[in-house]
Amino acid sequence: MTTIDGxxxxxxxxxxxxxxxxxxxxxxxxxxxxxxNGVTVEHSPVASIxxxxxxxxxxxGLADRARATVPDIPVVPFQLFLGDPVVTKLVKAIQDGxxxxx
Amino acid sequence: xxxxxxxxxxxxxxxxxxxxGAFLAGMVMPxxxxxxxxxxxxxxxxxxxxxxxxxGTQTDVSTQISSVVGPLIVILIPILIAFTGxxxxxxxxxxxxxxxxxxxxxxxxxxxxxLTGISLNGEEVTRPGSIAEIGPTILAAFVLGPxxxxxxxxxxxxxxxxxxxGFEMLVDNFAAGIIGGAMAVVGLxxxxxxxxxxxxxxxxxxNALISTGxxxxxxxxxxxxxxLFLNNAINHGVFTPLGIEQAADAGKSIFFMIExxxxxxxxxxxxxxxxGPRAVRPTVPAAMVVHFLGGIHEIYFPYVLLKPIxxxxxxxxxxxxxxxxxxxxxxxxxxxSPGSVIAWALVSPPDNxxxxxxxxxxxxxxxxxIGALLLGFGRKESAVDAAIDLEAAQEKSAExxxxxxxx
Numbered sequence: 001m002t003t004i005d006g007x008x009x010x011x012x013x014x015x016x017x018x019x020x021x022x023x024x025x026x027x028x029x030x031x032x033x034x035x036x037n038g039v040t041v042e043h044s045p046v047a048s049i050x051x052x053x054x055x056x057x058x059x060x061g062l063a064d065r066a067r068a069t070v071p072d073i074p075v076v077p078f079q080l081f082l083g084d085p086v087v088t089k090l091v092k093a094i095q096d097g098x099x100x101x102x
Numbered sequence: 103x104x105x106x107x108x109x110x111x112x113x114x115x116x117x118x119x120x121x122x123g124a125f126l127a128g129m130v131m132p133x134x135x136x137x138x139x140x141x142x143x144x145x146x147x148x149x150x151x152x153x154x155x156x157x158g159t160q161t162d163v164s165t166q167i168s169s170v171v172g173p174l175i176v177i178l179i180p181i182l183i184a185f186t187g188x189x190x191x192x193x194x195x196x197x198x199x200x201x202x203x204x205x206x207x208x209x210x211x212x213x214x215x216x217l218t219g220i221s222l223n224g225e226e227v228t229r230p231g232s233i234a235e236i237g238p239t240i241l242a243a244f245v246l247g248p249x250x251x252x253x254x255x256x257x258x259x260x261x262x263x264x265x266x267x268g269f270e271m272l273v274d275n276f277a278a279g280i281i282g283g284a285m286a287v288v289g290l291x292x293x294x295x296x297x298x299x300x301x302x303x304x305x306x307x308x309n310a311l312i313s314t315g316x317x318x319x320x321x322x323x324x325x326x327x328x329x330l331f332l333n334n335a336i337n338h339g340v341f342t343p344l345g346i347e348q349a350a351d352a353g354k355s356i357f358f359m360i361e362x363x364x365x366x367x368x369x370x371x372x373x374x375x376x377x378g379p380r381a382v383r384p385t386v387p388a389a390m391v392v393h394f395l396g397g398i399h400e401i402y403f404p405y406v407l408l409k410p411i412x413x414x415x416x417x418x419x420x421x422x423x424x425x426x427x428x429x430x431x432x433x434x435x436x437x438x439s440p441g442s443v444i445a446w447a448l449v450s451p452p453d454n455x456x457x458x459x460x461x462x463x464x465x466x467x468x469x470x471x472i473g474a475l476l477l478g479f480g481r482k483e484s485a486v487d488a489a490i491d492l493e494a495a496q497e498k499s500a501e502x503x504x505x506x507x508x509x
Binding site for chain 1: 124333401
């Protein structure tokens with residue numbers, strides 16, 4: 001388990017294999033949810049996650065590759081692209097500035 | 103180092119295959135716009151395309167516009183792929199030398215008198231007289247793009263800091279020119295002939311699979327690979343190159359349909375909606391829209407991973423679709439990417455449109471029926487399923503992973 005301090009998150013990266021399909025979809029959802037909090041949400045392929053990300057969100061099947069790309073950035077793996085509780089928890093923590101165990 | 107970064111190397115076999123596939127797909131996918139332009143012009147303006155079909159005669163305008171089709175597929179697309187492969191290894195300079203080198207390989211069958219193809223269907227093989235008659239050299243692009251860029255990168259690193267001030271541009275430009283030109287010669291005499299024969303062999307194998315009716319068996323590999331997030335690797339690393347070779351020759355290809363058929367995914371989602379674990383049912387309708395219309399197949403993979411037995415349904419459904427396509431000799435004129443029903447309709451040849459859509463419906467229906475059976479029509483929902491909540495499922499998959507790693 002790792003603890004993420006929601007108040008320190010300024011840049012969220014949503015990663016998928018090609019960085020063109022599912023990550024774009026989830027990133028646009030998160031962008032709307034986090035717009036008020038001044039948090040940048042971007043999408044990228046797992047092979048080229050930008051090093052200045054504070055947290056990486058990706059599907060569990062791609063999490064190993066995300067960790068290999070950015071070993072020092074916490075990776076939050078989720079199961080479902082829509083309505084996954086882990087993603088909801090993370091969003092809430094960032095909105096409220098609280099910490100979350102993921 | 104936290105628990106979140108235990109496998110910093112990501113050396114699992116699956117991650118390795120994913121990474122190699124992503125490397126190939128990464129050369130194709132940024133260029134999908136060119137493939138789609140090729141597909142649309144083909145379906146509209148070739149002799150039996152929509153325009154002539156609707157006009158009821160061979161129109162001059164479609165004859166003129168269809169002249170764009172050949173150069174797009176045999177010249178532009180391979181060069182774009184070689185450029186992108188080089189670009190990903192060493193930026194713009196890498197892309198440029200990769201594209202230069204590919205032109206050597208492209209010309210191999212034109213320039214080399216000893217390089218002739220094998221006969222695929224009993225027709226006599228003629229050597230292409232000019233670049234307009236060659237096939238698309240995607241395989242050579244996969245090799246020469248990254249390889250040439252890598253050579254340039256090594257050279258640049260070797261001389262870094264050793265160039266006298268003011269001579270940097272001269273050295274940089276001529277290094278790129280000489281390495282690109284030399285690799286074009288390597289492409290012409292070595293990489294071009296080798297990839298030409300490999301392409302011929304693959305083409306022969308693909309034809310054999312189609313003519314013996316064994317092609318539906320590829321679903322046994324394709325459907326499980328898809329849900330392990332190898333979908334792009336398989337589609338754009340394997341099927342798009344094969345399809346482009348076939349489409350350059352026959353005007354359409356079945357290989358564009360194998361991975362991109364949205365039917366099996368729709369069937370899985372429909373089965374999940376009606377008979378899946380109750381906790382996940384509410385998330386399914388939105389997923390169906392994104393999958394079937396938006397063409398983002400990734401969205402159904404987690405549902406299969408939640409209930410792995412469903413992969414059987416996807417395999418049989420996928421194979422049903424392929425069988426249908428083989429029986430009626432169907433194809434798409436270009437890659438349907440993303441794999442949405444809308445993309446399928448837009449790149450279907452006019453004569454195949456209705457039957458292609460039936461192929462999607464069949465695949466979806468078969469997957470749904472088998473999926474529903476495997477889920478026991480929801481009635482057999484066990485205590486385990488009833489209690490299923492996503493967090494528990496995630497913990498379980500983490501455990502599975504840990505166990506798999508130990509093994």
